[in-house]
Amino acid sequence: MTEVARLLRADLQGRTPYGAPQLDVAVRLNTNENPHPPSPELVAELSAAVGEAARAMNRYPDRDAVELRIDLAAYLTRTTGHPLDVEQVWAANGSNEILQQLLQAFGGNGRTALGFDPTYSMHRLISEGTATRWLPMERLAGFRLEPEQASLVVREHAPDVVFLCSPNNPTGTALDLDVIEAVYDAARGLVVVDEAYAEFSSRPSAIGLLPGRERLVVTRTMSKAFAFAAARLGYLAADPAIVQALQLVRLPYHLSVLTQAAARAALARADELLGSVAAVVEQRDRLLREIRALDLEAIDSDANFVLFGEFGDQAATWQALLDRGVLVRDVGLPGWLRVTAGTEEETGAFLDALRDGMGEVSP
Ligand SMILES: Cc1ncc(COP(=O)(O)O)c(C=O)c1O
Numbered sequence: 001m002t003e004v005a006r007l008l009r010a011d012l013q014g015r016t017p018y019g020a021p022q023l024d025v026a027v028r029l030n031t032n033e034n035p036h037p038p039s040p041e042l043v044a045e046l047s048a049a050v051g052e053a054a055r056a057m058n059r060y061p062d063r064d065a066v067e068l069r070i071d072l073a074a075y076l077t078r079t080t081g082h083p084l085d086v087e088q089v090w091a092a093n094g095s096n097e098i099l100q101q102l103l104q105a106f107g108g109n110g111r112t113a114l115g116f117d118p119t120y121s122m123h124r125l126i127s128e129g130t131a132t133r134w135l136p137m138e139r140l141a142g143f144r145l146e147p148e149q150a151s152l153v154v155r156e157h158a159p160d161v162v163f164l165c166s167p168n169n170p171t172g173t174a175l176d177l178d179v180i181e182a183v184y185d186a187a188r189g190l191v192v193v194d195e196a197y198a199e200f201s202s203r204p205s206a207i208g209l210l211p212g213r214e215r216l217v218v219t220r221t222m223s224k225a226f227a228f229a230a231a232r233l234g235y236l237a238a239d240p241a242i243v244q245a246l247q248l249v250r251l252p253y254h255l256s257v258l259t260q261a262a263a264r265a266a267l268a269r270a271d272e273l274l275g276s277v278a279a280v281v282e283q284r285d286r287l288l289r290e291i292r293a294l295d296l297e298a299i300d301s302d303a304n305f306v307l308f309g310e311f312g313d314q315a316a317t318w319q320a321l322l323d324r325g326v327l328v329r330d331v332g333l334p335g336w337l338r339v340t341a342g343t344e345e346e347t348g349a350f351l352d353a354l355r356d357g358m359g360e361v362s363p
Contacts, residue, residue: 011131018125023327029340030329032169032197032305034227035274036343046265053261061257065091068260071267072235076220077201080207087240088210091263092254095196095221095234100126102217102236105248106190107161108131114159116145117332120169120194127161135159143171143299147182160189166206167197170331170338172301174203180332183327184213190242193219199225199277201302202285207237214239217344224304225280226273233263280304283341290351294358310335313361320357326350 005013020031037044068091073084092098103126107113109160113127114135127134137153139145145164156161162183166175175193184191193206195218206218217238223229236242266273287306291298298308311317314337318330321337329338339350 004255009131011128015128018122020329021305021327023322024182024339025327026325027342027346027353028327029305029342029346029350030327030338031229032303032340033229034224034276034304035341035346036227036279036281038227039272042269042272045269046068046262049261049265050258054271056257059257059295060253061260062254063253065255065260068255068264068267069235071264073237075238075267075270080205082205082208082210084207084210084237087243087337088237089235090238090243090246091233091235092250093232093234093259094223095194095219095236096122096126097193097232097254098234098236099123099192099194100130101246101249102190102192102219103127103130103132105245111160112157113161113163114154114157115163115165116150116153116168117333118143118168118170119163119165120196121331123163123165123194130215132161139171142175143168145175145179147176147178150179151186154183155186158188160192162187162189163194164206165194165196166203167201167302169196169303170305170329170336171299171307171335172303172305173299174302175202177209179205180206180209180216184209184216187215190215190217192219194219195226195304199274200304203302210237210239214241222263222266225277226270227276227303228263228266228273230328231259231262231266233259254341258350279344280341283344283347285346287339287341287351291354294355305338305340307333307336307338311337311361316361317357320360321350321353324353324357326353 033205069086071136073086073089076084099327107130109131112133112135114122116139117136124134137158198205217236219236221234288298291308296308
């Protein structure tokens with residue numbers, strides 16, 4: 001054992017880090033990004049906003065990111081129809097940092113977090129990183145959750161934090177609000193609904209359930225529908241007491257003045273940025289149709305990706321696609337792969353590679 005390995009926390013020994021491959025491939029459909037880059041006009045506006053903010057670079061940024069949170073609250077109010085104000089919204093560097101702050105405050109040593117596999121791998125990794133014991137639970141056939149089954153599991157294990165993900169990564173399946181209500185009633189701890197892909201779904205947001213539920217948290221991101229992944233901006237909506245609690249664990253000045261300025265400029269053009277959502281949804285529905293036409297299974301998706309299979313050896317199919325210049329995601333779910341909806345051309349390239357590659361690897 002090396003000196004460093006000896007010093008590492010025992011519960012982290014032998015763990016593997018998050019590692020979606022960042023390969024230089026023509027068609028990258030493996031991390032659920034939005035394939036549409038910002039328009040030249042938007043790039044000019046972001047640059048101007050960031051340039052203006054840079055004039056105050058000698059000072060620390062607004063620690064509470066108040067102006068940005070006002071804009072985020074207005075965006076959520078406008079798009080969900082449920083009024084929110086600044087005290088109910090918190091922002092950080094990606095929703096991953098939001099999830100980490102939640103676990104720092106409400107999880108930790110001697111505490112547990114429960115999620116329904118397969119789900120977003122970072123729920124487990126951030127739990128483990130904060131020494132929160134991860135409790136992996138199963139889903140019903142078709143990767144579904146039902147109110148009775150999910151609430152039974154939550155009541156039995158009584159975790160400190162429950163993760164629900166809707167639409168769920170990697171399955172694309174969305175939850176009916178009655179599942180969230182039932183889980184909340186059964187839980188004694190925090191219930192976090194990860195809505196990273198909400199804008200791609202026509203279902204109601206869990207934000208409508210917030211009034212009267214002070215243990216409920218809804219997390220969102222600008223990485224997906226907003227096509228803003230590189231800027232790193234995630235946020236949550238919850239009871240003001242939750243936002244207050246997070247002040248105990250957040251690092252001071254965690255959101256740079258550049259990030260705050262860029263995010264505000266992007267929110268001011270939200271309609272333009274979200275304009276690509278319809279095109280992405282069209283390609284997602286095309287993926288569902290055309291994958292099924294190949295006699296494969298594709299799980300109904302409310303997100304910007306599709307889980308498809310079943311393959312005898314999904315790793316071989318992943319490699320066959322990569323050999324044809326298309327990178328998809330092997331999420332470690334035997335038999336299944338996940339593909340992100342790309343531009344029309346990228347989606348076409350994936351479907352061509354799949355048709356071609358299937359001759360090589362039989363399902
Ligand atoms: C379900 C889910 N939540 C959160 C995230 C993280 O997003 P962010 O870029 O805001 O950290 C992702 C990213 O893939 C995701 O799939």
